[in-house]
Amino acid sequence: MIHIRFVATALLRICFVFGLIWVTNAQGARQYKIVNSCPSTVAFYIGGLFDSNLATGASTTKTLGVNAGFFYVFANGGNAIGTRAGFYGDNNSSYYYIVKDSAVFNTGISIAPNYQESGGFCPVARCDNVDCTNAFPQPPTRFPPVSNTPPTPPVYACPHSDVSFTITFCPSGAFPTPPSAKAIHPSASSTKCVDVRAANYANGTPVQIYDCNGTGAQKFVFNNEATKIQVAGTNFCLDAGTTPANGVGMKIWQCYDGLPAQRWYKSPNGQIILEGTAYCLDLTNGNLSNSNQLQIWQCYDGNGNQIWTQ
Structure with missing residues (x-):
């Protein structure tokens, strides 16, 4: 009887593990490589949670869902949500975009798919300073329907089921000049x-x-x-x-x-x-x-x- 219970428990655990794998795959898990090109160590966050400290030149790779939350860092005197990389996946879409906060623009950022740009799809999204025009001033609340025509920036699409992304903080290798403070x-x-x-x-x-x-x-x-x-x-x-x-x-x-x-x-x-x-x-x-x-x-x-x- 004990042997039968042990086998049954083991089978349940195996089924549970494979179930998790199936759910992850069904939800479209993908790889995100995060690179720190900033001149100092940065505190790296995903979806509002601290992940790790990344030294200059260091990288880390995560396997997460298509809607993994924002990727951002606490660095350069700004707050943790100054410049963010965002992703959205639904109905076979693979959207990505950058959000900037003009008041606390702390780092430049780029998002590079693992596919070459073609027909307007899969370009590198990059914002190096507060004046960049290809970033949202606040998180978008809706996305365009899936189409054979690429979306209008600042939202981008790379519609491949096996797409992965490299997110680079400070792609220029330097921190941006902070916005100047002025009298009114x-x-x-x-x-x-x-x-x-x-x-x-x-x-x-x-x-x-x-x-x-x-x-x-x-x-x-x-x-x-x-x-x-x-x-x-x-x-x-x-x-x-x-x-x-x-x-x-x-x-x-x-x-x-x-x-x-x-x-x-x-x-x-x-x-x-x-x-x-x-x-x-x-x-x-x-x-x-x-x-x-x-x-x-x-x-x-x-x-x-x-x-x-x-």
């Missing part, structure tokens, strides 16, 4: 600056107008695309609150990726607009007095209270 001035005065009150870097601290003094409380990192406006050297961002409306006072708050209250872009005429709304960063009542808290207000073309320079 109202159009009415270049001697006045957007300012974090009392340099108090804490959730809810008001953002005001103040005499320019060159301190970190008046230095912000952002560019003209939709992105966070981050207080340089901190993890705090300009925040318009959960319910945008005329007169809502500006404050700083801990930065969060994709948070609607923190996503801004600059229009060609100098307005700083809260993405997805009709509200602009506004100099309250046009008052240039020190400590006047800024607000958001409905955008109007030609409203000097809403025009900002750097």
